[in-house]
Every structure is written in C-alpha cells, then in structure tokens.
Amino acid sequence: MWEQISSNRTRSIVLVIIMGLLLLLLGYFLGIAFFDSGILGLILAIVVWIIMNLIAYFQGDNILLGMAKARKIEKEDYPRLYNIVEEMKLASGLEHMPTIYIIDDPASNAFATGRDPKQASVAVTTGLLQVLNRDELQGVIGHELSHVKNRDVLLMAMCSILLGTIVIIAYYASRFLIFGGVGNRRRSSSGGGSAQLIILIIGLVFMILAPIAAQFIYFAISRKREYLADASSALYTRYPEGLASALEKIASSTNQLKSANNATAPMYIINPFRKQGLRASDLTSTHPPISERIRILRSMAGGASYKDYNQAYQQIHKGSNVMPPSALGLTEPVPLRSAQTGTAQAGGAYESGRRERAREINDLLWKKDNYIMLDCSCGTRLKIPPEFKNAIVRCPHCGKVHQV
Amino acid sequence: MKCPACHHSMIVIEYDKIELDYCTECSGIWFDAGEIELLLDTTNLDVINQSLQSPEARTAEKERRCPTCGKKMEKRKLGESSPVLLDVCPNGGGLWFDSGEINQFVQQLPEKDSGAISNRILSFIQNVVKPANQ
Amino acid sequence: MDIGIVIIVIVIAVVLILIFAFVGIYNGLVKLRNQVKNAWAQIDVQLKRRFDLIPNLVETVKGYMKHERDTLEAVTRARTSVQTVANAGVGERSKAEGELGMALGRLFAVAEQYPDLKANQNFLALQEELTSTENKISFARQYYNDSVLTYNNKTQMFPSNIIAMMTGFKAGEFFEVTVPAEKEAPKVSFS
Structure with a gap:
C-alpha cells in the first residue's frame, strides 16, 4: 500500500511533462518571432530552465527556510514537538528523522521541504504550536511528512521551477516587445510573408497564454497532492478528526504569515495568502478550500484507509476519485482510534492549555536568543x-x- | 527589542502566564500580536478589537515606529470616557501603551463590563506599572 | 532450418523473459522482507526505550505514591516478564509487551490523583517521554503490520508465490495486541 502510493503519480507526472512541453513551445515560437530561429529560442528556454534548476538544487532548502526565518530545534529544546515528529516518522515508515525548525510567527502554518526523504525538514510556526493540542499537531505533522514520503516536495519543486521559467521568459519577451525590439527586426528582415506573421501571432498568443496555462496546471497538481497528504495523515494517525480540527483552528486564526511568498506557498499546510485574494476560487488556488478538506476528513466514518478517504471525497464530488486506483486495491479495513487528548492516560503533559504552550514555546526561543x-x-x-x-x-x- | 518611545532595549516580563515587553526606562508596554490574541481569547476585551477597527486618530502625539517591523505605527483611540492613545502596528505586529496609559485604560473598564473580564489579568496589568506611578 | 532458428529465438526470448521476471519478483520479495525487518527493528528500539525508562519512572513516583504499591509492583513485574521472553517469538513478546503497556497505563491513571506528582518537572518529562514512546510503539506496529500484510500477500499470490516457495520466503508474523484492554486507553474518572 505504501510503495504503491508513492510510485503511482502518473497523472501528476503527465501534467509536469505538459508543463515542460509548454515551456519548449513557448521558447520555440518566441525564438522564431524575435530571432528568426526557433532553435535559438529553444536553447535559450532550456538554458534559463537549467539555471533556475541549479539555483533551486543547491540552495532550495536554505532559501525556503531562510526566507521563513526558521530556527533549528533539537530534542532537548522541545521534546513534545520532537516526539510527535518521530511518531509520524515511524507511522509513515520514513527511514530518516527530518530536521525540525520553528518559525517565530504568530500565524499558524507548517511546511515540509527536502528534495529527498533522506534529508527532509519540517517547519512549524510558533503560532501553530500555541493553538494546537497534541492530536491536532500530530495530524498536521502527518500531513507534512506525507509530502516528504510521497516525494511531493521534489514534484512541486520541479513544477514551480517550470512555472517560474515560463513566467520569466514570457515576462521578458513582453518587455522586449513593448520597447520595440520586434518591430525593427521585422522590418529589416527580407520579405516577411504571411506565414511569418502567423508564427509571430502564435508566439504572442503563447507568450500570453503559457504562463496562465502553466499556473493552472501547477495549481491542479498542488491541490491533488494536498488531498493525498490529508488522506495519508488520516492513515498515519488513524484519527482524521485531529487534522480536521487543526485545519479548523488554523483557518480561524486571524494572523497572516509574514514571511511567505508565492514560490513557497504550496509547501504550507494551508495557503498562506488566503486573505489577500477574495474567496479562493476552485481553479486558482494551490490548496483546496479548507472547509471542504475538513468536511471530507469528518465524513470518514468507516475507517482511516485511503479507500475511506476516497469514499468521503466521492460524497462531495459526485463520484470522482481522488486516490490513484492502486491505492484502493487493498481492502484490509483500517480502524479509527479514539482521541488521546483528554483520556486519563494522556492527561497532564498531554493537554496543557494554549497559554501554557505559548509560554513554553516563547521561553524556548528566548533561551535560544x-x-x-x-x-x-x-x-x-x-x-x-x-x-x-x-x-x-x-x-x-x-x-x-x-x-x- | 528596542523601546519605540525611548529606544532603550526592553525586557520581557511574565506573570501569571501573560508575557509582555516592558521598557525599564519609560515604563511603556508592548503587546505583540500573539499576546493580544491570547488576551482576547481568554478575556472579553472587545473594546480593544473595536479600537483596532476604528479609524486612525488625529493627534499631535509623537509618531512611533513598530519595534518588530520598523513601520510607522498608527494612532488609535481606546476607551470612551477618557480615551487612551494607542500606537498600533499597521502590519498587525502588536500595540504599544505609553507609560500610565494602560492604567488609565484599565481603571475605566470595570464601569462597563467588569463581570466579563478575568480579574487576574487586569490586576496584573494594573500592577505591572505600579512602580512607575510611585 | 528457418523455422528451427525462429523456434530457438523464441525459446531464448521466453527463457530470458522468465529469468528477468524471476529476478524482478525475487528482488521485490527481498525488498519487502527487508522492509518488514526494518519495521520490526523500529518497534524493537521503542520497546527497549520503554524498558529503559521504567526504573527511572518507578524511582520518581515511589516517594509520592506510598499507597499504590500494587500498581508499582505490577509495572516492575511486567517489566521483568518482558525481559524473560526477550528472545521468544513475536507472538509471545507482543503479549508480554502488551501487559507492560497496560500496567503503565494504570500507573499514569492513578498518578492523576497526586497533584504533587503532577507538578514534578521530572515526572512530567518522564510522562511525556513514556506516553510518546507508547505512541511510537503503536505507530511502528501499525507500519510493521502493514508491511507484513503487503509481504504476505506477495508470498501468497500468483505468480510471486511460486518464487517465494522455491527460494524459501516464509510468511511474516503480525504484531497483535493480545491484551484486549490495551487497545483502548483506560478511562478513569475522578468525580
């Protein structure tokens, strides 16, 4: 079941390939339009893409974590968080313990990075640690570690690099056009038949449409991975209510994350920009609407398997599947468990109130400083x-x- | 963190699980965003919310910069009978009470909704600035 | 002549395909068996950790819980019996470990009645550590059982079952919680 889910990403990969083709076509047509040479355009597009890749590969994690002002946490600093991450590491069957970071920010959010599961990191904001109880935090960490386990981080990095390259090329091409590069070139070239005019128009259309199309594909992939991560979190914790109630609390938090930007948005558990736009419509968001994610998790009545998640999803989406068929093949029932928070065994250290948690986390940061x-x-x-x-x-x- | 009023470095004080930044020079108090949320969560200090949503007050009081983000803070009126002038970070970083302002604010509170507010918190806020008034 | 060559080519191709399929399935089985072994090792680490933490806990708690000698002794006894079955099979071990988990659960439930104990930083740290270790055991067990399930399916389903039989892959044993009460954390109310 575990192997299959991580290897079955055909649909996402097909979409990535389409994005790649989009980039090549854009390069080709703009090459013809600007330099009379499609090959030159292709080469330029690929060179820009390679440069973007190199930057991302060598500094990806550091850029992301540095941007969010994350600070590394050891077990002694905050045993509870470390323990929860280790619990989810065991549940997901990850082989290596991810590095844990805390971001000093009152907004509630979390994200995972790392291009391979051997050196992954998970970061959570102090706001999140304050608001969530143990069960809820477990759900969030389960969601994040499943991004690592399913190699979503790598997939989304590839997507965002492709998207970035397409946007950059289209942007500079439009600049070039506005400041009159193309007009002079056209006039000086010989003849200029209608065929060339058509290619020029195709190039222009591509320049406008490619970034939009790429963005839509990117959002589609991202949303799909979010559903999958929610389902995995439910499976790991055997307790979908934990993540559901965490999402509810995060959604009601009034603070917006200070240090997020567009490139890092899909890595977070909820979209950090949700308040800037109006109500995030279906096709133009990296994340599915929170209310819907909560509804699906809450209607997982029968069990915690992918099959149960898929059934819950179908109730809302009229029969369409969200899980790859291979994940639904195994039909061993996966029972739910009851809440830990609040049971007698779990009392005391488990459920300290929000204000106690706030003090604990702040003191930790003060000591680090x-x-x-x-x-x-x-x-x-x-x-x-x-x-x-x-x-x-x-x-x-x-x-x-x-x-x- | 530097005091927005006198630029001296502030200390953090914690009492009864409430934490705030305090300037030992001018006795001003800074609540950061997380602390305000906690406070609003456990008390019914709706007046603060109302104040945060009110339009910017016009005043001759000196402009201050937010100690976390460095932006110019906006002045807001808080309270009705004898309003206090708050400095509010435009990015939602927190809010600043000058010396004595918080006392003035707390003292006029019980008239309106004393039952709704947790007394522990108020007594702390009141006590915190005691030495400055002596 | 020509037909002979065609037949030979076909035979060679079939043999090659069979060899590749064999190697592929065999490697798949080895990978799964290793996954099961690894998953078991993870449980083992956590069981060991719990085992090591208990003397510390008993020492801390002893002074506060003078009237709970039975509860404390039950924990110590369960710990000793875990030690005696350390080299036994999965079934016997899971039974002993299940009983230890239950004894610990009762200890923490009783501890709720001692406010002094609950204010002790050392106890709180140990409680966090032990409760989390308990969680880790059950999460590691979850993953182990899933791995065993996948592995067993492979060894029992056609065609991989033939290769499993030929090369001696045996079905894995599930780590079940045999003590029924451990499945649900004991709920105690002190009203």
Missing part, C-alpha cells in the same frame, strides 16, 4: 535580553531590585 531568566519572589519572571546594558533591573511588579 541567550536571554537571562530572573525569577522574582513575587511570581514575576523577568527575561533580560543580552543587549540589555544596565547592571540592575527593578521588578516592575513588586519593585524588588535584581542583579543582572
């Missing part, structure tokens, strides 16, 4: 930054003077 912690006898805790110059500090609550 070398803040000095002073506990005043009145119950106030003073956290002194390293750049604080004064030798003494007065507790603002009780007025007691402390040495720094």
Whole structure:
C-alpha cells in the first residue's frame, strides 16, 4: 500500500511533462518571432530552465527556510514537538528523522521541504504550536511528512521551477516587445510573408497564454497532492478528526504569515495568502478550500484507509476519485482510534492549555536568543535580553531590585 | 527589542502566564500580536478589537515606529470616557501603551463590563506599572 | 532450418523473459522482507526505550505514591516478564509487551490523583517521554503490520508465490495486541 502510493503519480507526472512541453513551445515560437530561429529560442528556454534548476538544487532548502526565518530545534529544546515528529516518522515508515525548525510567527502554518526523504525538514510556526493540542499537531505533522514520503516536495519543486521559467521568459519577451525590439527586426528582415506573421501571432498568443496555462496546471497538481497528504495523515494517525480540527483552528486564526511568498506557498499546510485574494476560487488556488478538506476528513466514518478517504471525497464530488486506483486495491479495513487528548492516560503533559504552550514555546526561543531568566519572589519572571546594558533591573511588579 | 518611545532595549516580563515587553526606562508596554490574541481569547476585551477597527486618530502625539517591523505605527483611540492613545502596528505586529496609559485604560473598564473580564489579568496589568506611578 | 532458428529465438526470448521476471519478483520479495525487518527493528528500539525508562519512572513516583504499591509492583513485574521472553517469538513478546503497556497505563491513571506528582518537572518529562514512546510503539506496529500484510500477500499470490516457495520466503508474523484492554486507553474518572 505504501510503495504503491508513492510510485503511482502518473497523472501528476503527465501534467509536469505538459508543463515542460509548454515551456519548449513557448521558447520555440518566441525564438522564431524575435530571432528568426526557433532553435535559438529553444536553447535559450532550456538554458534559463537549467539555471533556475541549479539555483533551486543547491540552495532550495536554505532559501525556503531562510526566507521563513526558521530556527533549528533539537530534542532537548522541545521534546513534545520532537516526539510527535518521530511518531509520524515511524507511522509513515520514513527511514530518516527530518530536521525540525520553528518559525517565530504568530500565524499558524507548517511546511515540509527536502528534495529527498533522506534529508527532509519540517517547519512549524510558533503560532501553530500555541493553538494546537497534541492530536491536532500530530495530524498536521502527518500531513507534512506525507509530502516528504510521497516525494511531493521534489514534484512541486520541479513544477514551480517550470512555472517560474515560463513566467520569466514570457515576462521578458513582453518587455522586449513593448520597447520595440520586434518591430525593427521585422522590418529589416527580407520579405516577411504571411506565414511569418502567423508564427509571430502564435508566439504572442503563447507568450500570453503559457504562463496562465502553466499556473493552472501547477495549481491542479498542488491541490491533488494536498488531498493525498490529508488522506495519508488520516492513515498515519488513524484519527482524521485531529487534522480536521487543526485545519479548523488554523483557518480561524486571524494572523497572516509574514514571511511567505508565492514560490513557497504550496509547501504550507494551508495557503498562506488566503486573505489577500477574495474567496479562493476552485481553479486558482494551490490548496483546496479548507472547509471542504475538513468536511471530507469528518465524513470518514468507516475507517482511516485511503479507500475511506476516497469514499468521503466521492460524497462531495459526485463520484470522482481522488486516490490513484492502486491505492484502493487493498481492502484490509483500517480502524479509527479514539482521541488521546483528554483520556486519563494522556492527561497532564498531554493537554496543557494554549497559554501554557505559548509560554513554553516563547521561553524556548528566548533561551535560544541567550536571554537571562530572573525569577522574582513575587511570581514575576523577568527575561533580560543580552543587549540589555544596565547592571540592575527593578521588578516592575513588586519593585524588588535584581542583579543582572 | 528596542523601546519605540525611548529606544532603550526592553525586557520581557511574565506573570501569571501573560508575557509582555516592558521598557525599564519609560515604563511603556508592548503587546505583540500573539499576546493580544491570547488576551482576547481568554478575556472579553472587545473594546480593544473595536479600537483596532476604528479609524486612525488625529493627534499631535509623537509618531512611533513598530519595534518588530520598523513601520510607522498608527494612532488609535481606546476607551470612551477618557480615551487612551494607542500606537498600533499597521502590519498587525502588536500595540504599544505609553507609560500610565494602560492604567488609565484599565481603571475605566470595570464601569462597563467588569463581570466579563478575568480579574487576574487586569490586576496584573494594573500592577505591572505600579512602580512607575510611585 | 528457418523455422528451427525462429523456434530457438523464441525459446531464448521466453527463457530470458522468465529469468528477468524471476529476478524482478525475487528482488521485490527481498525488498519487502527487508522492509518488514526494518519495521520490526523500529518497534524493537521503542520497546527497549520503554524498558529503559521504567526504573527511572518507578524511582520518581515511589516517594509520592506510598499507597499504590500494587500498581508499582505490577509495572516492575511486567517489566521483568518482558525481559524473560526477550528472545521468544513475536507472538509471545507482543503479549508480554502488551501487559507492560497496560500496567503503565494504570500507573499514569492513578498518578492523576497526586497533584504533587503532577507538578514534578521530572515526572512530567518522564510522562511525556513514556506516553510518546507508547505512541511510537503503536505507530511502528501499525507500519510493521502493514508491511507484513503487503509481504504476505506477495508470498501468497500468483505468480510471486511460486518464487517465494522455491527460494524459501516464509510468511511474516503480525504484531497483535493480545491484551484486549490495551487497545483502548483506560478511562478513569475522578468525580
């Protein structure tokens, strides 16, 4: 079941190939239109694509994590998060423990990167850690690790590089056109029959349509991978309600992620830009609508298998499949489990409230920043930054003077 | 983090699970976005929400820059009887109370909706600025 | 003459195809068997971790829970019996481990009644560690059982079953929770 799901991505791969062809055609026709040579255009398109690839390959992860101001976390820093990631690593059968990062941001979101499962990373925002309880966090981490396990990260990286190349080429071609490159060239060339005019027009049409088409394909692939990751998360945790309620909490969070941009959007668990656009319509979003994802997860009544997810999906989409047929072949029932949060065994350390979690996470970050912690006898805790110059500090609550 | 009013480096204080940035020089208080959300979650301080949605107030008070993003903060009126002038980060980074402002705000609260607000939190906020007033 | 060559070519082609199919299926089986072994190793690591954490837990809890000697002793006893079946088969081991898990569950349930204990940082850290180890065991078991299922299907279904039989691939054993109560965490209310 596990092998099949990761190898069965034919539809996504066909779409990637179509995007590649789109890039080549764009290069070819623009080559003819601008340089009288389709081959030159092709070569240029490929060169731009290779450069983009090299940049992404050598710095991909660092760019992504650096952009989001992520900080690496060890087990001692935050055992609970580390444990949850390890739990999901075991459930997904990943061989290597991913590196964990925390992003200091009140918005709730999470993403995974890494071009192969051997060196993957998963990053979560402090806002997310605050809002979610253990079951919910498990669901989110399960979703992210399934992106790693299903090699979505690589697939989406390939897609976004292709999309980026197409957009860049089309953009510069239109610039070139506006500032009069093409007009002069046309006039000076000999003859200029109607055939060439047609090719020029085809080139222009491509220049306008290719980026749009590529974007649509990109969104289609991305949405499909999101559904699959939700289904995998349900399968790993055996508890779809965890992810459902996490998505609900994330959706209601009022903060927008500060450090996301267009290139990194599909890596997140929910679209970080959802508030900028109007209601994200079906075809122009990297993520399916959250309400729908929640509805599917919540209607998985019978079990936690891909088959159950597919059935739940069918209830909403009138019979169309979301899972590849091979994933539905095995019919061993997968039972659901009940919530951990709140049971007697799970009490105490499991379900600490939101504010306790907030303190825990902030203290962790302060310590990483070398803040000095002073506990005043009145119950106030003073956290002194390293750049604080004064030798003494007065507790603002009780007025007691402390040495720094 | 630097104090938006006097540019001295601020310390963080935590009491009863609430955390805020405090300037030891001018006793101003900074609530970051996450802390406001927590506060609004556990209390019914709708007045703060109303204030955040109100139009920008015109005032002669000195402009301050947000300590997290560096953008110019907007002035907002908070409270009705004797309003306080808040500085609000335009990017939703947080809000700033000058010295004494938070006391002034808290003192006029109980008249309206004392039952709805968690007393622990208010007493802390009130107490936090005590030495500055002495 | 010509027909003879055609037949020879066909025979060679068929033999080649068979060899390739054989090698392919055989490699597939080996890969699955390794996956099962790896998955088992993952469970083992977690079981060992739980085993090692228990003395620490008992030591921490002892001072607080003077009236719960039975509960504590049950944990220690279950731990010892896990040790005695360490080299036994999957079936026997899963039974002993299941009982240990249950004894621990009861201990944590009882611990809820001791507010002092629940304020102890050391205990909280151990509780997080042990509860998570418990989760890890069940997640690793989940993956192990799925791997065994896939592997067993391969060894029993045509045509891979022929090769499995010829080269001696035996069906894997599931890691079942034999103690029924462990399937659901004990629910205790203190109202």
